[in-house]
Amino acid sequence: MNSTVVTFPDGHVTGRSEIVGVVPVGARHGLVVAETPFHPLDHTWPDQPADLGTLGGLPVVDCVTGAWAEQEGLRLGPDIPVRRGADGWEWLVVHVTETPLPVGETVDLVVDAGHRAALSAGHTACHLAALALNAALAGHWRKEAARDGLGHPDFDQAAITSSRITPDGSVDVYRLGKSLRKKGFPGDDLDLDRVAADANERLAAWVAAGAPVRIDVPGRWLTARRTWHCALPEGEVSIPCGGTHVARTSELGSVTVALSREDATLTMRTTVTR
Numbered sequence: 001m002n003s004t005v006v007t008f009p010d011g012h013v014t015g016r017s018e019i020v021g022v023v024p025v026g027a028r029h030g031l032v033v034a035e036t037p038f039h040p041l042d043h044t045w046p047d048q049p050a051d052l053g054t055l056g057g058l059p060v061v062d063c064v065t066g067a068w069a070e071q072e073g074l075r076l077g078p079d080i081p082v083r084r085g086a087d088g089w090e091w092l093v094v095h096v097t098e099t100p101l102p103v104g105e106t107v108d109l110v111v112d113a114g115h116r117a118a119l120s121a122g123h124t125a126c127h128l129a130a131l132a133l134n135a136a137l138a139g140h141w142r143k144e145a146a147r148d149g150l151g152h153p154d155f156d157q158a159a160i161t162s163s164r165i166t167p168d169g170s171v172d173v174y175r176l177g178k179s180l181r182k183k184g185f186p187g188d189d190l191d192l193d194r195v196a197a198d199a200n201e202r203l204a205a206w207v208a209a210g211a212p213v214r215i216d217v218p219g220r221w222l223t224a225r226r227t228w229h230c231a232l233p234e235g236e237v238s239i240p241c242g243g244t245h246v247a248r249t250s251e252l253g254s255v256t257v258a259l260s261r262e263d264a265t266l267t268m269r270t271t272v273t274r
């Protein structure tokens with residue numbers, strides 16, 4: 001099996017392709033095609049959930065990343081022993097179904113477009129929220145730090161431990177504490193209501209601006225190093241990203257964040273109201 005060609009970075013939700021492999025996934029079946037519009041959960045940074053939909057008329061109940069190497073065989077999701085895109089492996093989109101279909105059959109692939117649109121909105125909002133949080137926290141840094149595309153210290157990159165996209169939202173978890181304090185962010189005098197209000201003001205302006213969003217796609221394979229670009233009024237920003245997005249920030253309607261803190265863990269919940 002060769003690495004799967006993916007069309008979701010261009011916004012596709014339908015396709016037609018040949019089944020090139022069928023593998024067991026527990027008691028279910030993993031169908032691999034040559035080219036797919038389905039976005040699978042990534043195994044290295046599992047932020048955007050799998051697309052749902054149908055393959056050859058069968059419900060796709062899950063969609064996971066697979067990696068195949070001559071000596072190692074096929075590994076799925078968390079069992080993949082190497083990082084995303086590692087050389088020597090073929091990178092596969094594995095569509096999970098309850099019933100198998102034969103290799104060689106050509107099938108229609110149809111992604112649940114409503115679910116995808118909600119995840120795309122959640123993902124774009126997640127990136128914007130991270131940039132707005134960086135800006136709102138800029139005055140709290142005591143040392144020089146790596147900066148984001150808008151020139152603010154990149155709190156998001158320095159402190160994030162997990163990011164989960166949901167339909168029309170996201171939940172980002174940050175680790176405050178010792179290692180961040182050493183980097184120059186003490187974080188003990190944070191007024192979370194003020195920080196959230198500041199971030200929300202920026203987010204409202206960015207949504208109102210209708211800023212264009214695009215994905216730079218350097219290759220057709222699943223693990224090509226794609227980049228999210230957004231032309232905000234303050235300047236164009238880019239973030240490495242394997243997911244799907246809206247085409248304009250105005251499609252988001254409104255984006256708001258809420259912050260909460262428990263000991264050294266800061267959680268940002270982002271909500272889109274389209």
Ligand SMILES: [Zn+2]
Nearest residue numbers: 240241242243
């Ligand atoms: Zn992303």
